[in-house]
Amino acid sequence: MRKIAVAAVLGFISSAVPVACFAQTAAKPAMHVVSSIDLSKPFGTRSAWRFIASQGPGEPDRSGAGDSGPGVIYPCITPDNARTCLPDTDTALRLAKDADGFSAPHFLLDAGIVHASNRALLLLKLGSIQADDGDQVQGTQIYAYDQGKDRFALVYAHRTGRNNNQEVRFIADGPLQGDIISVDPTRDAPFGYWVSVNSLAAQGSYKEVVRYRSATVYGDGNPLAVIDAEMPNIQRRMGVWKPDMPLPAPHDCRAPHLVKAVLWCG
Numbered sequence: 001m002r003k004i005a006v007a008a009v010l011g012f013i014s015s016a017v018p019v020a021c022f023a024q025t026a027a028k029p030a031m032h033v034v035s036s037i038d039l040s041k042p043f044g045t046r047s048a049w050r051f052i053a054s055q056g057p058g059e060p061d062r063s064g065a066g067d068s069g070p071g072v073i074y075p076c077i078t079p080d081n082a083r084t085c086l087p088d089t090d091t092a093l094r095l096a097k098d099a100d101g102f103s104a105p106h107f108l109l110d111a112g113i114v115h116a117s118n119r120a121l122l123l124l125k126l127g128s129i130q131a132d133d134g135d136q137v138q139g140t141q142i143y144a145y146d147q148g149k150d151r152f153a154l155v156y157a158h159r160t161g162r163n164n165n166q167e168v169r170f171i172a173d174g175p176l177q178g179d180i181i182s183v184d185p186t187r188d189a190p191f192g193y194w195v196s197v198n199s200l201a202a203q204g205s206y207k208e209v210v211r212y213r214s215a216t217v218y219g220d221g222n223p224l225a226v227i228d229a230e231m232p233n234i235q236r237r238m239g240v241w242k243p244d245m246p247l248p249a250p251h252d253c254r255a256p257h258l259v260k261a262v263l264w265c266g
Contacts, residue, residue: 031057031071035111039077039152042113042120043145047079049152051122053108054082069129073105077122077143077152087154092126092139102128102137109138114170116178116200119144122152123170135163142170142180144204156198156206158182164218165193165226174248175240180206183214183226191218193226197234210237215261222264224250229263 058068107127235241249256
């Protein structure tokens with residue numbers, strides 16, 4: 001059964017953003033490198049671009065128990081081995097100009113190269129420290145490379161939590177390959193999710209093409225992730241699935257069937 005939790009520190013606003021570049025900034029000092037990805041070959045860059053994520057020393061636990069928590073992550077997309085970072089990925093978790101205890105990344109949840117329409121993209125997912133109830137601010141970012149300007153630009157950003165089954169998923173294969181699906185909880189009854197699909201637009205940024213209120217609701221007992229449970233509805237709205245076709249189900253789903261327009265297995 002899905003866990004229902006009220007996040008004491010969350011209430012996040014998500015957004016897909018147009019292509020944008022941040023001002024060049026100095027790289028932050030850090031203790032050790034936790035990820036280093038060569039971007040020059042997969043993107044065919046003119047300069048020696050690389051993604052480097054470093055992590056600072058551990059910090060005291062928020063509970064005051066004296067335990068050491070993970071240090072701050074310093075993500076850097078750089079053409080000069082982290083002497084400068086362009087753009088500044090520190091904004092991944094920040095909802096406003098004023099920083100708080102959950103606006104600094106302490107976890108590198110994902111970093112890698114993905115593809116949309118045969119175009120390489122850099123995907124980053126960062127997480128804050130965890131709240132007392134286990135919740136966490138999570139920020140997903142997608143960057144594209146501009147060959148003419150020899151620079152990377154932010155083409156998608158979404159911030160959310162995790163305790164209410166929120167998720168941001170880049171679709172790596174299938175009929176929605178290259179699209180990004182996000183689900184965030186609604187704030188009024190019947191309590192379900194806002195489901196959004198973003199596709200790569202002609203101008204190079206991601207654009208929301210579908211947004212609807214889910215058939216999936218809290219406490220329905222469905223063990224599937226919300227995105228999987230909603231996949232028939234998502235694909236139908238995207239025009240790639242019809243009711244007379246096999247159900248779009250996860251690979252390990254036995255006996256897929258619909259219950260009130262929601263996918264169940266078994």
